[in-house]
Amino acid sequence: MSSPSRAIVNSLVAAILILSIGSCNTASNVYATKNARPNAIDFESKISNPFLKDRVDVTSCYVGDADGLLRVQVNISNTTSANALYMYKFTWYDASGLKVSNNSDFWTRRELNGGASSEIVGLGPNKATVDWRLEIRPWDR
Amino acid sequence: MPVSASVSAPFSARFVLALVFTSLACSACNTPPKRIDPTGPEAITTEQIDYSELREFADSLTQEMLTDGFLNAYPKPVIMQVSTIENKTSISTINTEMVLGRIRTMLRKDNRVRFVATLGNDARDSSVRENTQLGNDPMFNQQQAAERTAQGTATVPMLSVNTQILSAYERTNNVRQTNYEMRMWIVDLRNGETVWEGFSNAVGKKR
Numbered sequence: 001m002s003s004p005s006r007a008i009v010n011s012l013v014a015a016i017l018i019l020s021i022g023s024c025n026t027a028s029n030v031y032a033t034k035n036a037r038p039n040a041i042d043f044e045s046k047i048s049n050p051f052l053k054d055r056v057d058v059t060s061c062y063v064g065d066a067d068g069l070l071r072v073q074v075n076i077s078n079t080t081s082a083n084a085l086y087m088y089k090f091t092w093y094d095a096s097g098l099k100v101s102n103n104s105d106f107w108t109r110r111e112l113n114g115g116a117s118s119e120i121v122g123l124g125p126n127k128a129t130v131d132w133r134l135e136i137r138p139w140d141r
Numbered sequence: 142m143p144v145s146a147s148v149s150a151p152f153s154a155r156f157v158l159a160l161v162f163t164s165l166a167c168s169a170c171n172t173p174p175k176r177i178d179p180t181g182p183e184a185i186t187t188e189q190i191d192y193s194e195l196r197e198f199a200d201s202l203t204q205e206m207l208t209d210g211f212l213n214a215y216p217k218p219v220i221m222q223v224s225t226i227e228n229k230t231s232i233s234t235i236n237t238e239m240v241l242g243r244i245r246t247m248l249r250k251d252n253r254v255r256f257v258a259t260l261g262n263d264a265r266d267s268s269v270r271e272n273t274q275l276g277n278d279p280m281f282n283q284q285q286a287a288e289r290t291a292q293g294t295a296t297v298p299m300l301s302v303n304t305q306i307l308s309a310y311e312r313t314n315n316v317r318q319t320n321y322e323m324r325m326w327i328v329d330l331r332n333g334e335t336v337w338e339g340f341s342n343a344v345g346k347k348r
Contacts, residue, residue, distance in 0.1 A: 106180040
């Protein structure tokens with residue numbers, strides 16, 4: 001093989017290696033979450049927490065099956081020393097991305113003590129539910 | 142001081158007060174109604190059970206029931222009736238149907254449970270029984286009356302649902318607290334055994 005064609009082959013091999021390393025990084029990022037145990041899922045795209053992020057911080061998220069229904073657990077911690085009042089709401093979606101009409105999309109109010117950790121748990125309304133979103137926001141007494 | 146000034150001063154103060162109160166009352170009357178999310182940040186918090194808490198009771202109890210696994214021992218859908226709904230708090234205005242209706246709706250959506258409207262104490266439909274008499278009424282099509290009325294075809298429930306809304310009152314010198322929760326238990330009507338029971342999340346109110 002001539003030196004120009006060898007150079008082309010080498011470039012191709014290098015490009016494939018770079019691409020494969022890149023794809024490995026992408027795959028691992030999907031599951032990389034803060035302070036997470038194994039099997040935690042990426043939650044950045046599923047949780048909306050624009051106002052309380054500095055106080056009620058989502059640390060990890062788990063999804064499982066509970067008797068055929070989608071079950072979600074979002075672990076949170078209060079990073080400050082003051083109590084935090086927050087409310088949350090789950091919205092559920094089917095495989096087509098359509099909202100599952102249900103009676104669970106209401107705001108639930110909670111209080112999280114300063115420095116404490118807790119869980120927000122939701123259960124999909126039926127077996128067609130495959131996806132979810134969670135909103136967290138503050139509330140006043 | 143002139144006599145007229147000493148007499149008129151108190152009257153003018155009353156007049157001003159009356160004017161202020163009237164204007165305040167009018168401004169309150171003129172406040173336009175505003176539509177809000179009934180469980181959202183604008184919803185008020187009272188000393189009693191609020192709407193969002195009724196929703197929370199229903200949601201947490203349904204989650205408990207559906208994830209317990211006891212329904213797997215029964216055919217799908219299992220037929221239920223609502224037997225008792227007791228308000229055991231001092232609040233007379235709790236809308237127990239709002240909680241129970243949501244539990245029923247959520248269970249129905251999961252397709253594992255169906256309720257009868259012929260027995261029990263919630264969402265009864267007396268027309269099922271009334272319609273059984275149509276076969277004796279010459280006004281109605283007798284063939285349809287035979288086909289469409291419950292003549293030996295009404296479903297017999299297998300499970301019975303019972304609910305209680307409970308409260309516990311606590312008080313120290315200056316502070317009083319009431320805790321509320323909802324209890325639910327399900328009885329197998331074939332043998333009278335309680336096959337499931339659970340409590341909702343508790344809600345505490347302090348003042």
